[in-house]
Amino acid sequence: MAPERVLSIQSHVVFGYVGGKAAVFPLQCLGYDVDIAELRTHKVVNTVNFSNHAGYGRSGGSRTTAAELNSIFESMEQNELLMPSRLLTGYIPGAEALSAVEKLATKLKHAKPSLTYLLDPVMGDAGRLYVAADVIPVYQDMLPLATIITPNWFEAEVLTGIELKDFPSLRKALSILHLKYHVPNVVITSILMKPWLIAALPPSIRPPDDDHLLCITSSTTATHPTSRSDFESCPSIVHAQCVPTIPGYFSGVGDLFSALLLAHFHPGRPPTTSDTTPLSEAVFQALAKTHTLLQLTHEQAMSLPEEERLATDDELDSVDPLRRTRRMRGRELALIQGQDIIRGSALDDTRSLVAWDGFWSQ
Amino acid sequence: MAPERVLSIQSHVVFGYVGGKAAVFPLQCLGYDVDIAELRTHKVVNTVNFSNHAGYGRSGGSRTTAAELNSIFESMEQNELLMPSRLLTGYIPGAEALSAVEKLATKLKHAKPSLTYLLDPVMGDAGRLYVAADVIPVYQDMLPLATIITPNWFEAEVLTGIELKDFPSLRKALSILHLKYHVPNVVITSILMKPWLIAALPPSIRPPDDDHLLCITSSTTATHPTSRSDFESCPSIVHAQCVPTIPGYFSGVGDLFSALLLAHFHPGRPPTTSDTTPLSEAVFQALAKTHTLLQLTHEQAMSLPEEERLATDDELDSVDPLRRTRRMRGRELALIQGQDIIRGSALDDTRSLVAWDGFWSQ
Numbered sequence: 001m002a003p004e005r006v007l008s009i010q011s012h013v014v015f016g017y018v019g020g021k022a023a024v025f026p027l028q029c030l031g032y033d034v035d036i037a038e039l040r041t042h043k044v045v046n047t048v049n050f051s052n053h054a055g056y057g058r059s060g061g062s063r064t065t066a067a068e069l070n071s072i073f074e075s076m077e078q079n080e081l082l083m084p085s086r087l088l089t090g091y092i093p094g095a096e097a098l099s100a101v102e103k104l105a106t107k108l109k110h111a112k113p114s115l116t117y118l119l120d121p122v123m124g125d126a127g128r129l130y131v132a133a134d135v136i137p138v139y140q141d142m143l144p145l146a147t148i149i150t151p152n153w154f155e156a157e158v159l160t161g162i163e164l165k166d167f168p169s170l171r172k173a174l175s176i177l178h179l180k181y182h183v184p185n186v187v188i189t190s191i192l193m194k195p196w197l198i199a200a201l202p203p204s205i206r207p208p209d210d211d212h213l214l215c216i217t218s219s220t221t222a223t224h225p226t227s228r229s230d231f232e233s234c235p236s237i238v239h240a241q242c243v244p245t246i247p248g249y250f251s252g253v254g255d256l257f258s259a260l261l262l263a264h265f266h267p268g269r270p271p272t273t274s275d276t277t278p279l280s281e282a283v284f285q286a287l288a289k290t291h292t293l294l295q296l297t298h299e300q301a302m303s304l305p306e307e308e309r310l311a312t313d314d315e316l317d318s319v320d321p322l323r324r325t326r327r328m329r330g331r332e333l334a335l336i337q338g339q340d341i342i343r344g345s346a347l348d349d350t351r352s353l354v355a356w357d358g359f360w361s362q
Numbered sequence: 363m364a365p366e367r368v369l370s371i372q373s374h375v376v377f378g379y380v381g382g383k384a385a386v387f388p389l390q391c392l393g394y395d396v397d398i399a400e401l402r403t404h405k406v407v408n409t410v411n412f413s414n415h416a417g418y419g420r421s422g423g424s425r426t427t428a429a430e431l432n433s434i435f436e437s438m439e440q441n442e443l444l445m446p447s448r449l450l451t452g453y454i455p456g457a458e459a460l461s462a463v464e465k466l467a468t469k470l471k472h473a474k475p476s477l478t479y480l481l482d483p484v485m486g487d488a489g490r491l492y493v494a495a496d497v498i499p500v501y502q503d504m505l506p507l508a509t510i511i512t513p514n515w516f517e518a519e520v521l522t523g524i525e526l527k528d529f530p531s532l533r534k535a536l537s538i539l540h541l542k543y544h545v546p547n548v549v550i551t552s553i554l555m556k557p558w559l560i561a562a563l564p565p566s567i568r569p570p571d572d573d574h575l576l577c578i579t580s581s582t583t584a585t586h587p588t589s590r591s592d593f594e595s596c597p598s599i600v601h602a603q604c605v606p607t608i609p610g611y612f613s614g615v616g617d618l619f620s621a622l623l624l625a626h627f628h629p630g631r632p633p634t635t636s637d638t639t640p641l642s643e644a645v646f647q648a649l650a651k652t653h654t655l656l657q658l659t660h661e662q663a664m665s666l667p668e669e670e671r672l673a674t675d676d677e678l679d680s681v682d683p684l685r686r687t688r689r690m691r692g693r694e695l696a697l698i699q700g701q702d703i704i705r706g707s708a709l710d711d712t713r714s715l716v717a718w719d720g721f722w723s724q
Contacts, residue, residue: 002662002699003698003699012398012400014397014398014399014434014438014443015397015438015441015443016443021398025387025390028387028697028698028701029391029701031698031699032698033698035376035377036374036376036383037376038374038400072376076376076377079377079684079687080684080687080688080691081376081377081378081687081691300364322441322442325441325442325443326442329442329443335390336365336390336393336394336395337364337365337393339390339391
């Protein structure tokens, strides 16, 4: 049987695992044919998250234009090669290129309403945008096309215009994504464990210590709400899980997570238990594998010579930009060494996502 | 332990498995970190072998320039990211881009003399060049940098200027590659079973029927010749194997074969038996896996609906270019479904390469 086909539209770097380089290999390992439409971003190494840093001015290549993207998509269509059953989009630099992707996604969704589209609205982190602000309305326009979105905490704020400062604002943001933007599956990642959040969490989800981040999944695809008023008071089934943080910064983690999530998402299969949704099961797999791969990456980084793992120091880094490059090089995701983790289905050091029953009535 | 690192410089297509798309995934499956420097070639699908065909004018994208390649390599160097232990180059369109690759290969080889460089001089097949003729002298200049080259029959003729029309000319061509161009490991693929060749073959290598191609490996790396005169009368250890052909045309087979060969080439390991060389052992693995993957691809293509596997017909194809696209689409290498074949080390339906003892004295 021919594998399912994913069209992946991501940035490309020559060295290391970020963007397409973090997403494609896991999808292939998990049995998907991947059509790879790449965006050159002027960058040879991962610089997306540090584009203002002096050390990253030194990059080669040219940037993919919207006209080029359109031309690629048109050529695929003319040759009857635009036939994915799944679509994955990640970091796309600039509103023009993003609009070309929107046009394509619209066309694909129209031609095949069952298209599973995972849209990762990569825009920023920790209060800082690393794309131009004009991409925000384009992403908002695109949300109704998505089957799954995977914003981090900050991106969820940017998309909804809601500052996530207390539990009601979290509910408000989620309901905007479901009801205003019609996204059936929302995954919010990397949520900091603020006191109000810990207080709101059911005891079974509470982390044992502060070194955890929360991941929330919210899904309207299950046959849960029975009437319109039900739906408005309880628009979705919510699950959550806290994940221990691993010290230091790793690039490409979001891209890896989204690819694994898309690979494990099987909306047609009945859930394993009454307590899960196709989304929560896929997120469980994706979180477990991502975390295990990060642990492996961390262990390998720790075994490097000291000059390859000097701690972040903005002052020293700005004097010697190679300090940062060396550190990043030692912390590239260990996807190749960890490919058995990607392929494995049983991961024993993590718990399933927990259903957050009182989320909407709390 | 960190994996070995391959820098792969290949063409990129969005859809299907040719160039980098045929080479990178197998290398990754076999445990290599792959730095991917890609060449855009105006093409979305594989059109390398049919560039004059009307059906393939319809392609999108832009072409990578030599300046862009230089800029990418310089940026990698400045960031201390140019650190491969192996280099793989395949189809590179145009003498200017190829010269940029030559400059890089020279630099890498100078910095690390142990660099294993597999150069696949992709220029043409069956008597026809599909690159501009000005790449030929650039490839000839590059040959001394290579650890392994993998020309097909026609490319070996083009590189050496020797028409392979009888057994002495085959010997002459091989000795030119070893002695004039100093290539330690030569693999000539897809050799047609001409009567003179069958007559020259040791009985143990002779094919049972006409539907076979020969692969010859020739290696000077073993400690075989003991003096200069020995070396000149017997410049290398030669092995050969015939491979059954599979009907129809498949794209990307050479790219897959070269990647598997590079992955399995371990010059530092002692050969398994006195009868083999590191080259012949690697070629055995690469041939066996390529052949098994082709069989799988062929079986899958045969199971497609009839309109997806219409036979080649130049007249009908030129009226309806999609005929060819559909046929090619159904014959894309089954790398994803066959990934266990790539990973497997034991393949039982093939024989080892046979040492061709009398090759130089015949």
